[in-house]
Amino acid sequence: MADLAVGLLGKVLKNPVMNASGTMGYGVEIEPLWGIEKMGAYVTKGLSLKPHHGNPPPRVFEEKCGMINSIGLHNIGIEAFFNVYMPFFKKKDLPVIINFFGFSEDEYVECARYIKPHRLILALEANLSCPNIKAGGISFGKEPESVYRLIKKIKSVTEIPVIAKLTPEVTDIVSIAIAAYEAGADGLTLINTVPAIHVDIENRNISIRGGLSGPLLKPIALKAIRDCSEKVPIPIIGVGGIMDWEDCVAFFMAGARAVQVGTATFLDPYAIPKIIDGLRNYMDKKGYSSINNIIG
């Protein structure tokens, strides 16, 4: 049987498939359906220094090409996550990636400082799509200079590997990836959602403003991964529109070392275990002994 194990950020994961941040609650919610330890790692919902209430409803809207979400980074805060949910992952012996954000550079830095290194904490994934209040609400991830400055500050307060999760809403994602790398990022997650609206033609208004995810993101994510992997020598975690194992194989071939699956779980809560099984069958059929045979 093919070995799905993959080396990532100094650890070996049993397979390279994870959930995308914010699409599997705090992890415990999926437990009645399948064992979360089937994944290579769990990625937390975006966490902040203090709890955050997020946006009023509607928070999700299904489009023909995917889904718009406007959760507004609702979360219980970093301290409550470690007190309430981290014991669950310790019991499962499952590596965790902590996705986090702040509305100022200081909030990102304080959040990163709060998290102490632990055998099961694989990395801190900085969500750079968050608006910078001081800069008039422009997201941190839009300018190479602000990405460089923020990643450098985060790196200076933690020994845990730092992953920069980039927004595709930029002119040149490669220049952003290079800035993150030069600031010391240990990995990249590509890509976050694309800003979008839904127009309600009955009520003649915009019913939701948020981030578009799902199938339409796949070709955009693949190009970002390909282009960045040619210029930046750190591992890339691919995310955006992976709906089945075939999509997942394409992400590895484009240059991803691991993948995350989000919107697919909303359509089919078993999407992730099906993708892991499908990937293994594909590798067996093709005679690939390791995931390294298809990366890049």
Ligand SMILES: Cc1cc2nc3c(=O)[nH]c(=O)nc-3n(C[C@H](O)[C@H](O)[C@H](O)COP(=O)(O)O)c2cc1C
């Ligand atoms: C409901 C929802 C909540 C999300 N919350 C976060 C978040 O807290 N932090 C983050 O970095 N990305 C967040 N994302 C973006 C996903 O992690 C992922 O990058 C994006 O949805 C693309 O993947 P997909 O097409 O497989 O869903 C969220 C996406 C959705 C749909």
